Amino acid sequence: AAGVIQSPRHLIKEKRETATLKCYPIPRHDTVYWYQQGPGQDPQFLISFYEKMQSDKGSIPDRFSAQQFSDYHSELNMSSLELGDSALYFCASSSLTRQDSTAEAFFGQGTRLTVV
Amino acid sequence: AQKITQTQPGMFVQEKEAVTLDCTYDTSDPSYGLFWYKQPSSGEMIFLIYQGSYDQQNATEGRYSLNFQKARKSANLVISASQLGDSAMYFCAMREGQTGGFKTIFGAGTRLFVKA
Numbered sequence: 001a002a003g004v005i006q007s008p009r010h011l012i013k014e015k016r017e018t019a020t021l022k023c024y025p026i027p028r029h030d031t032v033y034w035y036q037q038g039p040g041q042d043p044q045f046l047i048s049f050y051e052k053m054q055s056d057k058g059s060i061p062d063r064f065s066a067q068q069f070s071d072y073h074s075e076l077n078m079s080s081l082e083l084g085d086s087a088l089y090f091c092a093s094s095s096l097t098r099q100d101s102t103a104e105a106f107f108g109q110g111t112r113l114t115v116v
Numbered sequence: 117a118q119k120i121t122q123t124q125p126g127m128f129v130q131e132k133e134a135v136t137l138d139c140t141y142d143t144s145d146p147s148y149g150l151f152w153y154k155q156p157s158s159g160e161m162i163f164l165i166y167q168g169s170y171d172q173q174n175a176t177e178g179r180y181s182l183n184f185q186k187a188r189k190s191a192n193l194v195i196s197a198s199q200l201g202d203s204a205m206y207f208c209a210m211r212e213g214q215t216g217g218f219k220t221i222f223g224a225g226t227r228l229f230v231k232a
Contacts, residue, residue, distance in 0.1 A: 033219055042207060042222040043161070056219055088159050096218060104151065105211065105220055107161040 002026055004108035006091050012114045013081050021076040021111045025093030031055065032074040033105060034066060035090040043090055049074060050096060081115045088112050119143065120208050120223035128229045129198045136183070137193040137226045139208030147213035150191040151220070152182065155205040164206075167191060195228075203230045 005024040013019050025032050031050045035043040036059075045058035049068035060066070063081075068074045078085060089112075094105040121140045129135035141150065152164040167175045167182045175182045183192040195202060208223040 031218065035220075042224050043220075045219045045221070048219055058219070090161060092220065094218065104149070104163055104166055105218075107153075107163070109160045112159065 004091055004093050004106050006089075006108035006111050008111060009109065010112050010114075012116060014116055015081055015083060017081050017115075019078045019081060019113060021078070021089055021091075021113070023074045023076070023091030023093075023108060025072055025074070025091075026106055029072070029093035029095045029106075031094050031096050031105075032068055032072070033092040033094075034060075034074070034076050035092065037088040037090065037110075038084075039087070041087075043088075046076070078113075083115050086113060086115045118223075119221045120210055122208050122223035122226050124226045125224070126227045126229065128231060129195075131200060131230055131232050132197055134194060134196045135198055135228065137195070137206050137208070137228065139191045139193065139223060141189050141191060141208075141210050143189075143210065143212055145212040149211045150182070150184070151209040151211070152180070152191075152193045153207045153209060153222075154202075155207060155225075157204070161207075165193065198230045200230050200232060203228060 007022045033048040034046040037043040046060040047066050048056045052068045064078050066076045088110045090110045091108045092105040148169045150167045154162040165177045165180045167184045174184050179196045181194045205225045205227050207225045209220050
């Protein structure tokens with residue numbers, strides 16, 4: 001079965017550079033979530049999109065932006081990168097049109113971003 | 117207030133024994149889902165088990181079972197017959213319904229060490 005695809009899997013950037021992370025949700029899933037997991041930390045919610053509209057916002061820095069496109073894939077754009085942005089970035093997708101909307105959100109394998 | 121509390125930063129268990137990982141949660145939403153994820157050193161977030169707030173019976177998935185005590189707001193994970201490959205970080209998580217925006221909220225995690 002198709003899973004959530006994230007690219008790239010690993011990314012190394014220098015301070016003040018920009019980075020774009022991509023997420024391809026499971027087909028027919030209408031909601032995408034982004035999470036940031038720092039070293040030794042639990043994943044923290046950044047932002048979510050439902051049907052291409054921003055649906056919820058968490059601890060996403062102003063330097064970051066995200067969007068969901070017409071094909072439902074999503075991109076997280078990160079500018080003016082800082083050392084503290086080094087983390088594992090997860091994307092998850094789910095279907096809110098399902099009867100049981102609190103059922104599992106499926107996670108991608110993550111993108112490991114290292115800022116040097 | 118913490119939504120998900122995991123009070124055990126680390127746990128040791130002897131191979132082939134059972135282990136219980138504790139999780140308590142806090143929500144006022146009547147509709148929510150509780151999850152356990154395993155995160156090995158490679159970083160991916162592996163879904164283990166799910167319990168819906170309206171489920172009458174405790175969830176089980178192979179060697180994993182969830183001890184759901186709704187009145188106490190606890191959702192402990194029981195791993196039976198531990199294996200060396202079970203050594204990993206384990207996260208308890210919750211998705212609330214409409215009031216929570218359906219995003220997944222994680223606990224701080226418990227690192228499990230399985231001894232040979």
